[in-house]
Amino acid sequence: MKEIHKPVMVDEVLRFMALKPGQVVIDATAGLGGHTKAIWERVAPDGIVIAVEKDLESLRFARERVEGDGVVFIHESYTNLGKITEFLGIKGKVDAILFDLGISSYLLEHSGRGFSFKQDEYLDMRFNPEEGLPADHYINRMTAPQLEHIFRNYGEIRFARSIAESIVKHRKRQRIKTTGMLNEIVLNSVPGIYRRNQKLKKKLLAQVYQALRIQVNKELESIATGLVEGLKVLKEEGRMVVISYHSLEDRLVKQLKKMRGVEALLKKPLTPGNDELSYNPRSRSARLRAYKKMGELNEEDIDHFTRLEWDNIGHNRPRFAYAVGKG
Numbered sequence: 001m002k003e004i005h006k007p008v009m010v011d012e013v014l015r016f017m018a019l020k021p022g023q024v025v026i027d028a029t030a031g032l033g034g035h036t037k038a039i040w041e042r043v044a045p046d047g048i049v050i051a052v053e054k055d056l057e058s059l060r061f062a063r064e065r066v067e068g069d070g071v072v073f074i075h076e077s078y079t080n081l082g083k084i085t086e087f088l089g090i091k092g093k094v095d096a097i098l099f100d101l102g103i104s105s106y107l108l109e110h111s112g113r114g115f116s117f118k119q120d121e122y123l124d125m126r127f128n129p130e131e132g133l134p135a136d137h138y139i140n141r142m143t144a145p146q147l148e149h150i151f152r153n154y155g156e157i158r159f160a161r162s163i164a165e166s167i168v169k170h171r172k173r174q175r176i177k178t179t180g181m182l183n184e185i186v187l188n189s190v191p192g193i194y195r196r197n198q199k200l201k202k203k204l205l206a207q208v209y210q211a212l213r214i215q216v217n218k219e220l221e222s223i224a225t226g227l228v229e230g231l232k233v234l235k236e237e238g239r240m241v242v243i244s245y246h247s248l249e250d251r252l253v254k255q256l257k258k259m260r261g262v263e264a265l266l267k268k269p270l271t272p273g274n275d276e277l278s279y280n281p282r283s284r285s286a287r288l289r290a291y292k293k294m295g296e297l298n299e300e301d302i303d304h305f306t307r308l309e310w311d312n313i314g315h316n317r318p319r320f321a322y323a324v325g326k327g
């Protein structure tokens with residue numbers, strides 16, 4: 001299972017969570033339990049780790065991997081941390097929380113849910129396939145301006161309009177149901193260099209898939225709600241560590257420092273060291289930020305944060321100053 005997903009920045013996570021035996025800790029994105037295991041080893045034998053995960057298959061792997069009397073596995077969304085901790089009687093008593101955002105290698109490569117452009121699969125992309133609507137629905141139902149909006153804002157894609165228009169044109173003939181079909185449409189609606197140059201091709205497709213995944217799972221809204229729920233259930237002086245994997249996530253996480261009652265423990269995010277990059281190249285986009293709860297949170301700040309109204313969130317700035325001709 002180790003090969004399926006290697007946990008990212010484990011030493012840094014443990015250091016900033018400042019864990020001690022006997023503490024109550026939440027792993028809000030348990031995935032395959034990599035961080036859960038490391039956290040449990042620090043708080044065992046009398047501590048408690050609440051491992052929350054939206055994807056049931058991942059949670060089953062985590063349960064097999066992590067052995068510990070004090071680890072509780074919960075198939076839920078981190079947006080419900082308030083309810084979860086209330087039910088367990090630990091609301092306001094949590095010492096530390098980890099959010100490892102993004103997606104696991106397992107979901108990308110082995111779930112069969114169309115998260116990756118590398119396999120030909122049905123376009124589902126839901127973390128919990130029992131909730132919400134699959135990517136297939138959005139791709140075949142959204143208007144061209146709506147699709148353009150998500151590609152531009154959630155994928156930061158230059159060719160957002162062209163891709164959106166091609167999708168709408170294509171689906172009049174045939175419903176777009178698979179990653180293979182989507183890849184072909186996307187690559188045929190951008191300049192030829194994106195088909196010929198492997199690096200550009202991969203980057204573009206990864207951005208398209210990122211945008212759709214954010215839309216399908218309402219990821220930015222969920223992250224904002226989850227982070228606030230996390231702060232609320234922490235005790236005073238409790239720690240929150242967040243690892244993000246793309247600029248939209250990081251821009252959002254960064255805004256936590258503006259909240260009253262929250263102290264940022266790092267001025268700049270930490271990134272993986274060379275050692276980690278060599279054995280886990282997937283960690284290359286990781287950015288770790290850490291916060292401490294200093295006191296009461298302010299309702300106005302929370303409202304502002306969860307409505308994603310802080311500057312820059314979802315704002316697209318073109319990355320290239322030059323134009324690429326079609327060819």
Ligand SMILES: C[S@@+](CC[C@H](N)C(=O)[O-])C[C@H]1O[C@@H](n2cnc3c(N)ncnc32)[C@H](O)[C@@H]1O
Nearest residue numbers: 007029031032033034035054077078100103104
């Ligand atoms: C990067 S992976 C976590 C990997 C994990 N730390 C490990 O070491 O195996 C992110 C996980 O967050 C989960 N996730 C996404 N949205 C969620 C939500 N709203 N609530 C709980 N889990 C969520 C995904 O299903 C995925 O398994």
